Amino acid sequence: MTESTATAPISRDLVARIGASGPEEVLEARLAAFDAFESMPFPTESSVGWRRTDLAGIDLKPAPPAESVCDIGLPESAKAAGAIASSLEDAIRKTSLPVVSTVRTGLSFRKFSALAQSAWQGGGYLHVPAGADIADPIQISWKGGPYPRLVVVIGKNARATVVEQHDQSAKYLSGRVDLILEDGARLNYIHVQDCARESVIFSHQRAEIGRDAKLVTLNFGLGGRLARTDVEVELQGSGAESDMLGLVFAEGEQQFDYHTLQGHRAPNTRSDLLFKSALDDRSHSAYTGVIIIDRGAQRSDAYQANRNLLLSEGARADTEPMLEIEADDVRCTHGATVGPVDEEQLFYAESRGLEPDVAARMIVEGFFGEVFEKFGQPSVTKLLQGKVAPHVARVGA
Amino acid sequence: MAEKLLEIRDLHVSVGDREIIRGVNLSVDRGSVHALMGPNGSGKSTLSLALMGHPKYTITKGDITFKGQGIIGMPPNERALLGMFLGFQYPAAVPGVSVANFLRNALMARHKGAAPLTPAKFKKLLDEGIAKLKMDPAVLGRYVNDGFSGGEKKRLEILQAFVLQPELEILDETDSGLDIDALRIIAEGIEAQRGPERAILLITHYQRILNYLKPDVVHVMVRGKIVKEGGPELAHQLEAQGYDPLIRELVEA
Numbered sequence: 001m002t003e004s005t006a007t008a009p010i011s012r013d014l015v016a017r018i019g020a021s022g023p024e025e026v027l028e029a030r031l032a033a034f035d036a037f038e039s040m041p042f043p044t045e046s047s048v049g050w051r052r053t054d055l056a057g058i059d060l061k062p063a064p065p066a067e068s069v070c071d072i073g074l075p076e077s078a079k080a081a082g083a084i085a086s087s088l089e090d091a092i093r094k095t096s097l098p099v100v101s102t103v104r105t106g107l108s109f110r111k112f113s114a115l116a117q118s119a120w121q122g123g124g125y126l127h128v129p130a131g132a133d134i135a136d137p138i139q140i141s142w143k144g145g146p147y148p149r150l151v152v153v154i155g156k157n158a159r160a161t162v163v164e165q166h167d168q169s170a171k172y173l174s175g176r177v178d179l180i181l182e183d184g185a186r187l188n189y190i191h192v193q194d195c196a197r198e199s200v201i202f203s204h205q206r207a208e209i210g211r212d213a214k215l216v217t218l219n220f221g222l223g224g225r226l227a228r229t230d231v232e233v234e235l236q237g238s239g240a241e242s243d244m245l246g247l248v249f250a251e252g253e254q255q256f257d258y259h260t261l262q263g264h265r266a267p268n269t270r271s272d273l274l275f276k277s278a279l280d281d282r283s284h285s286a287y288t289g290v291i292i293i294d295r296g297a298q299r300s301d302a303y304q305a306n307r308n309l310l311l312s313e314g315a316r317a318d319t320e321p322m323l324e325i326e327a328d329d330v331r332c333t334h335g336a337t338v339g340p341v342d343e344e345q346l347f348y349a350e351s352r353g354l355e356p357d358v359a360a361r362m363i364v365e366g367f368f369g370e371v372f373e374k375f376g377q378p379s380v381t382k383l384l385q386g387k388v389a390p391h392v393a394r395v396g397a
Numbered sequence: 398m399a400e401k402l403l404e405i406r407d408l409h410v411s412v413g414d415r416e417i418i419r420g421v422n423l424s425v426d427r428g429s430v431h432a433l434m435g436p437n438g439s440g441k442s443t444l445s446l447a448l449m450g451h452p453k454y455t456i457t458k459g460d461i462t463f464k465g466q467g468i469i470g471m472p473p474n475e476r477a478l479l480g481m482f483l484g485f486q487y488p489a490a491v492p493g494v495s496v497a498n499f500l501r502n503a504l505m506a507r508h509k510g511a512a513p514l515t516p517a518k519f520k521k522l523l524d525e526g527i528a529k530l531k532m533d534p535a536v537l538g539r540y541v542n543d544g545f546s547g548g549e550k551k552r553l554e555i556l557q558a559f560v561l562q563p564e565l566e567i568l569d570e571t572d573s574g575l576d577i578d579a580l581r582i583i584a585e586g587i588e589a590q591r592g593p594e595r596a597i598l599l600i601t602h603y604q605r606i607l608n609y610l611k612p613d614v615v616h617v618m619v620r621g622k623i624v625k626e627g628g629p630e631l632a633h634q635l636e637a638q639g640y641d642p643l644i645r646e647l648v649e650a
Contacts, residue, residue, distance in 0.1 A: 343452070348489040349499070351449050352557065353477035353506035362502055366493025366540070373493070 009064035012038075015118045018065060022092055026103055033117035040111040052286035052318045053257055058200060058226050062115055063172040068145035070124025074138060078160070081132035088123025088149055099125060102151050102178050110230055113204035116176040120149035126162065130155035130182070137161040137380050142168060148175040154185040154213075161188040161380060166203075167223070168195050174202040181213040183237060188216045188377065194387060195223035197252065204230045211237030211266075218375045219275075220384050221248040221256050222391075232261040235269035235297075246275030247371045247384070249391045250283030250315075257286045262304065264297040264330075273304045276371055278364055279315035280394065287319045289334065295326040304334040309341060309367055311395060357396030364395050399426035401465075402565055402596045403448075408459035410440075410447045416457070417443040419621035425565070428593040432607055432632060433600045435618035436640040441600045442486055444618070445569040449483040450476055463565065478507060480564030484554035484571050486600075491541040496553065497523065499541045500560050507561060526559040530586050547574035555586045566590065567598045572606035584609030604636035619644055 015034045019027035042060065043050040072085035084091075091099045124140060138160060142148045154160055166175065173195060181187055195201055201224040209215050221227055233242045248256045262271040277285040291302045308317035319336040341360050349359035368388055372381040403425040410418035417440045425431050435441050447454040448461065450473040461468050468476055491499065500523065504514060514522065527534055530552045542550050551571050558566050568587065572580055584606050591597065591610075599612065607615075607629065615632045617625040619640065624647055625631065635643075 342489065344489040345491050347449075347451055347473060348485065348491065349502075350473040351477055351483050351485075352499075352503035352561065353474050354502055355474050355506065356472070358502070358506065359474075362494055362499075363491060366491055368493065370493035370540070 010062055010115070010119055014065065018119060018121055022089065023100065025100060026092055029103060030118045033114045034119070037111055037114040037118060040114070043111065049259070049288070052284075053226070053228075053255060054284065059171075060200060061172070062112075062174070063146035063170065065119040065121055065147060066145035067122040068120065068148040069122055069143045070148065070150065071141045071143065072124055072126055072138065073140070075134070075136035077136050078128070078132075078134045078138055081134055082129045083132060083134065083138070083160075084125075084127040085138075086125050088120070088125045088151055091125035091127075091151070099151055099153070102153070102180055110202075110204055112174045112202040112228070113176055113230065116147045116149060116174040116202070116204065120147040120176070121145055123149040124151070126150075126152045128154045128158045128160045130158055132158040132160070134158075134160045137163050137377075140164040142166055146170055146172050146174060148173070150175070150177045151180070152178070152187070152189070153180045154182060154187045156182045157184040158182075159186040161377065163190045163192065163380060165192040166195055166201075167192075168199075170196070170199060172200050175204070177203070177205040179205065179207040179215065181207065181209045181215055183210040183213060185210065185213040187214075188375070188380075190218045190220065190375075190380065190384070192384065193219070193221045193223055193227060193229070197223060197225060197254065199224045201227040202229075203227070204232075206232045206234070207242070208234050208236055209240040209242060212239040213237065214241040216243040216245070216375065218245040218247065218371070218381070219258070220387075221246070221250075222387060224254065224256075226255045226257070228257040230259045230261075232263065233271060234263040234265060235271060235300075236265050238266045239268050240266060241270045242272070243374070244271065244273040244275075245371050245375055246273075246277075247368060248277035248285060249280075249388055250277060250285060251280040251391065251394075252283060253281070254283045255286075256284070259288045260290065260304075262289075262291045262302050264291070264293040264300040264302060267296065267298045268300065269297055270301045271303065274307070274371060274374065275305070276307045276309070276367060277317065278309040278311055278367060278391075279317055280311040280391075282312075282314040284315070285317045287317070287336075288322065289320070290322045291324070291332060291334070293325045293327050293330050293332065298327045298329045300327065300330045302330070302332045306336040307367070308336075308338040309364065310339060311341070311364070360396040361392055364392050368392070399428055401425070402427040402463065403598070404462045405448075406460045408444075408447075408461065409457045410443055411455045411457050412443065412453060417621055418447065420459070421618070421621070421623055423616060423623060425596045425598055427564070427596050429613040430591060430597045430599065430610065431614045431616065432612040433598060433616045433618060434602070434604075434632065434635060436644070437602065439618045440621040441618055442569055445483055445567045445600055448567055449473055449481065474506065477563075478509070482558050482561060482563030482566045484558060484566065484568040486569040486573065488542050488550050488554060490543040490545070492543045494541050495538055496541055497537040500557065503557070503561060522560055526556045529559065529589065530556055531582050532556065548576070548579045551575060551579070551583055552586075555583055558590060559586070564594065565596050565598065567600070569600045570602065571599070572601050572603065580606060581609060604632045607632045617643060619647055
């Protein structure tokens with residue numbers, strides 16, 4: 001595949017036309033992102049960050065741009081608290097909103113994420129004003145275009161729960177999410193990826209967390225032939241915290257590739273990551289977890305765990321931690337496991353009368369259940385447990 | 398004559414190509430309490446895991462019958478449904494599975510075909526066991542053995558026996574690593590299980606639990622063989638003299 005045919009559906013001119021209706025600074029950001037996309041080579045199996053991915057039979061060719069329609073379901077309590085939901089384009093037009101700077105920052109060094117930053121249309125914007133405390137989850141879903149772009153801003157000391165669902169049937173999807181937590185804010189965010197099993201899916205989430213703010217995320221992956229997800233958390237204010245959870249159930253020939261960043265940029269910051277995948281058939285998971293603790297981020301605490309359960313002999317998992325720690329007074333722990341359902345756990349359950357397949361299902365359910373329980377809010381994760389159930393039912397059968 | 402609940406004849410068990418159990422004969426009557434004692438490494442735990450059907454232990458020779466039925470080759474879950482129970486020395490942690498959920502699953506397996514307990518009756522049963530073993534009721538919501546102290550693990554094993562009501566309880570060093578108060582509570586919990594319908598095979602290194610729980614028969618195992626059998630007085634003798642005289646006797650013989 002040559003570069004010109006690979007990028008044929010999209011060009012700098014097309015990006016310029018897409019951005020022409022918006023403000024100049026956003027157009028510049030789009031063009032810069034497109035230039036970044038063009039400057040990075042198309043990945044092959046020998047490219048950095050792609051060596052564990054099997055690209056045979058996978059078409060990375062981007063889709064032609066089209067409008068992504070974002071449906072943000074604001075519950076009454078959110079409306080009453082002054083939350084604002086609109087398309088990202090509309091939000092940019094209203095200059096009173098703190099959105100343009102977000103759209104301009106965080107230029108991706110990931111090729112396909114840069115494309116999403118350049119070619120998005122429509123998009124979604126959610127703003128929860130300072131001090132608002134919204135208990136009911138805000139549901140976000142998407143229709144249409146291949147480049148969904150979402151910006152969520154949680155104002156000072158505000159609290160909210162957001163569930164973003166992707167279940168598009170498109171063959172190609174490259175999304176970008178920016179989560180901005182102002183000082184003291186608290187956001188629980190779930191990203192559900194349940195797209196068509198033959199799709200190629202890129203997702204890049206980037207979070208900026210202010211002083212004493214806390215972000216809890218749960219990335220839930222079920223869909224896609226190849227799903228490459230980047231989850232980046234920047235702990236920018238002192239006392240900022242993030243719990244990062246991930247859950248994948250893969251089967252058939254599915255490949256999941258997660259890259260996470262726990263970026264400690266300020267003192268007294270805390271991050272706790274737990275990514276789990278259960279892999280059946282000939283599926284494959286690759287996980288790369290980066291922890292960066294800047295020189296000035298003293299007394300920070302970072303934890304990272306990646307657990308992979310191999311449910312068939314053909315399944316594979318690779319896991320790689322990468323630590324860049326420049327401060328000396330910090331705690332940083334990481335661990336990873338790859339293996340089949342534990343024989344001692346199975347024997348223990350079987351010795352209590354459980355049939356081997358029932359025992360295996362209970363253990364796999366528990367493997368997932370730990371993540372749901374860590375997230376809390378059972379009324380919100382119930383939907384996900386329901387999605388996992390038919391897959392767990394296959395275990396041992 | 399009492400019914401022979403468990404009968405082990407000339408049992409040989411290997412792990413890999415190493416023979417650990419080298420010709421054990423042992424029989425346990427319904428309604429009785431047996432203590433199986435012996436120094437560390439004598440094969441006591443191997444015997445208990447082999448009795449329950451652990452896949453790592455290969456039976457190379459001999460026979461095991463439970464309730465008159467040969468159980469060699471029988472899957473562990475079927476042994477459990479037949480009425481066997483193993484209290485593990487080192488029970489596995491099962492993260493993500495709560496104690497209540499685990500016990501509910503075990504009971505459901507046991508009631509296969511029949512109507513399982515109502516939620517209210519299930520709760521009552523658990524509450525009763527928890528009170529008896531002086532456990533924190535919060536244990537029901539915790540993950541099975543995950544982050545449990547040694548004493549908590551042992552109590553959970555006995556709680557499971559209380560809920561599942563097996564006919565044969567094989568308790569592998571349920572008394573090890575306990576302080577004196579915990580030992581008494583657990584011993585009382587085991588004593589409460591004693592009855593004409595049940596047999597208990599208590600595997601222990603020490604005599605001290607037998608102060609609370611008087612065995613009918615004491616077997617001593619050394620190097621994969623039962624070398625001595627007797628009544629409760631044998632346990633006292635071992636406590637006073639240690640295992641050394643027995644081992645010397647064996648070497649000299």
